[in-house]
Amino acid sequence: MTATLRGPLARPFWTVLGLIAAVGLGARIAYILLIARGIPVQGDALTFHLLANYLADGHGFISPQTYAFQGIVQPTAEHPPLYPLVLSAVSWLGGTGETVQRLASAVMGTGTVFVVGLLGRRVAGERVGLVAAAAAAVYPILIVTDGTLESESLYGLVIALTLLSAYWLHDRPSLRSAALLGALTALSALVRAEASLLLVFLVLPLAWRAGGRALRGRRLAAAVVAFFLVLSPWLIRTWIVFDQPVWISTNSGSLIGGSNCPDTYHGDLLGLWRFQCLKPVKGNEVHKAAAWRRQGIDYARDNAGRLPVVVAARVGRIWDFYRPNQNAAYESFEGRDVRTEQIGTAVYYALLAFAIAGAVLLRRRRAPLWILLSTPLLVTVSGALGYGITRLRMAAEISIVVLAAVAIVALLEWLALAIPSSSETLEAQA
DSSP, X not given: OOOOOOGGGGSOHHHHHHHHHHHHHHHHHHHHHHTGGGSOOXXXXXXXXXXHHHHHTTOOSBOHHHHHHHOOOOBOOSSOSHHHHHHHHHHHTTOOSHHHHHHHHHHHHHHHHHHHHHHHHHXXXXXXXXXXXXXXXXXXXXHHHHTSSSTHHHHHHHHHHHHHHHHHHHXXXXXXXXXXXXXXXXXXXXXXXXXXXXXXXXIHHHHHHSSOSTTHHHHHHHHHHHHHHHHHHHHHHHHHHHTSOOOSOSHHHXXXXXXXXXXXXXXXXXXXXXXXXXXXXOSOHHHHHHHHHHHHHHHHHHTGGGHHHHHHHHHHXXXXXXXXXXXXXXXXXXXXXXXXXXXHHHHHHHHHHHHHHHHHHHHHTTOOTHHHHHHHHHHHHHHHHSOOXXXXXXXXXXXXXXXXXXXXXXXXXXXXXXXXXXXXHHHHHO
């Protein structure tokens, strides 16, 4: 028997979802105007801010700091292109300031809230969809993310769309749904390169298993072709510019070099990334990336006995089970408010507990659980190979919120049934 909830949940789904999204937007605007606008833009956030403005001015994808501080034009593929490209539309319309661009990221995050509601509805019904959207709207970790000029604000949106399209492929397996999933996965990779692992973790297994065997091969082909078609303009551009192939971005080299060095294998920075570990290298971005990658791999090989401890620390950090307060302080360099992130971490622990319960419930209902578990797997693997901080958990946050909503709704329904039963018992005894 399913309990009928009264109040806001009785209203039409779309109306309530729209109101929840509006609340989410209001929370993000308040955070930006009251807290974030006083935080300096630096690190990757400064890179995205400058690059968006230079793109709007017609300079193309050039190294923004090199141009801003030295006046030298150098092509770049340091970061995937989609977030600065979207942000450049705001710059082109005149929104070149940091606060305006933060507000644009808040709009992207509001889109995430809305799509999370649709994803939750597909997973376990309208109640779950609305609770998931409400959680995403007020979850401090997501609010902080959307108030920072980092690519994760757009990443959350495309990841949510990717998971939603995965359910469409599961429900209605066809060449069209397989191609859509492949294309959205590629868009996710054009925001954060590690999302390309979803081709292996999610797209190919789902295209293979969904539906009958007759079109299995064609579904796989449709998904893979769509994936590479979406990536091809950027891959071709980087190959032409650097005269050699580049897989989405060059920062994998600095990632490996900066996370495999004495400072990150021992002491307080265990499992983190450190810029100071990167030795000065001459050449363009590709040459530097290759040298730093080789440096990091050589160090990891020479210190292989230390790797289990380092990998455990990386994974512990990305899931905030190892030195979470230090993680929050570390991320303050990238424009995230420490106190808000610490509050968000406390909320995260509660959501994670509910999410685990939600996963158990979906498993018992024989629901397609693997789709939602693909992003935690992605986050764990990428963290183990690179380094771990809270913002790199963004892809998994979408699944956590939805899974938590499943358990929260189940708890509310149980309470709705239990409370009237208790009242009836007391009346009978009276």
